Every structure is written in structure tokens, then in C-alpha cells.
Amino acid sequence: MEVLSREGCEELLSRAEIGRVVLTAQAMPTALPVNYAFDGKDIVFRTGSGTKLAAAKNGTVVAFEVDDFEPALRIGWSVVATGVATTVTDPVELAQVETLGIGTWVDSREGQYIRLHPEFLTGRRISLRHESASHDGHRRRPPEATNS
Numbered sequence: 001m002e003v004l005s006r007e008g009c010e011e012l013l014s015r016a017e018i019g020r021v022v023l024t025a026q027a028m029p030t031a032l033p034v035n036y037a038f039d040g041k042d043i044v045f046r047t048g049s050g051t052k053l054a055a056a057k058n059g060t061v062v063a064f065e066v067d068d069f070e071p072a073l074r075i076g077w078s079v080v081a082t083g084v085a086t087t088v089t090d091p092v093e094l095a096q097v098e099t100l101g102i103g104t105w106v107d108s109r110e111g112q113y114i115r116l117h118p119e120f121l122t123g124r125r126i127s128l129r130h131e132s133a134s135h136d137g138h139r140r141r142p143p144e145a146t147n148s
Contacts, residue, residue, distance in 0.1 A: 001125070001126050002124065002125045002126075003122075003123070004077070004079070004123035006121050008123060008125075009079045009122065010038065010040075010121070012066070012068075012079050013038040013066060013079055013081070014038045014040075015068075016036075016066045016068065017035055017037075018034070018035055018036070018066070019033070019034060019036050019043070020032060020034070020064065020065045020066070021055075021062055021116075022063035022064065022065060023051065023060060023062040023063070023085075025051045030051070031065065032052060034046075034047065034052070035103045035104055035105065036064075036066075036102060037097075037100035037101065039096075039100060042116060042117045042118070043064050043081060043115070043116040043118065044088070044102065044113055044115050044116075045114050045116075046102055046104060046111040047111055047114055048111045052114060053087070053112055053114070055085050056086055056087045056112075059084050059085070059086060060085055061082065061083065061084055062082070062083070062116065063080055063081065063082045064080070064081040064116055064118075065081075066079050067079070073128055074128060075127055076125070076126055077123060077124065077125040077126070078123060078124055080120075080122050080123070081116060081118035081120070081121050082118065082119060082120040082121075083116050083117045083118045083119040084116070084117065084119070085114050085115070086115050086116075086117075087112055087113070087115075088113035088115050094113065097113045097115075
């Protein structure tokens, strides 16, 4: 396993389009999927009324997680950002985030943009090795590719 630098985490954040906002709802932790963009310094997503918007309006500390895995190859990565969520209300800033092209799966005409500046940014990458541990603790080689 490789621990990623802040720059490595930022590079992976810029590749993905869907992540999870992790916050507290009714005193319980919850992770909510969102479409997002990384503008080089902040994570920006759009949401309608509800838990994520309430957290941003209150200046709540939230976490944001994004990952990508290939289970068959046993490789992947994960990045977690933690910071304060805030609503984007300034007209100039709104015009800027509109250019990010954040996709949506639901009607977002009434949605608001949320910005998360990562105060803490951590990540890990798991890479394929020539030998990997099996579930029973014994070391095995991955299957060899065959030409058929």
C-alpha cells in the first residue's frame, strides 16, 4: 500500500466525477453520493435542499471520499478530504463554478453549489504485486495470462 502525497490526492480528485459527502444526520454518520468537480483547490458539488445543504449553511465540518477499485485485479485508490462545507453565493464565484460542468442525475434547477476546502487530504493506493496474500493468509501468484 502506498500513502499518497497531497499532490497525488489532488490529481486523483481531478479524475473522478462521483464521490461521497460524509456527515452527521440525526446524530448518525451518513455518506451521500454526489457528482462533483475539483477546481484545483476545492471540491465543488451541487445539491438540493436537505442534509448536505443544511450542513453547508451551518459551516459544518464534513468529509468527502472518492475512490476507484478493480476488484478482479486487487488494485485501487481512495482519497478522503476533510474541511468546512460552505454554500457558494457570490455571483462571480457562482459564474466560475457553473463552468466546471458538474453533472447531475436529478433535476437540479433549485440546487445550490457547495464548496469544500480540504483542510486535511489523505489517500492510499493499492497496487498489483507479483505475489498477493489470499484470503486464507497463504501467498499465491495471480493467474497467468494465456494467449487463446
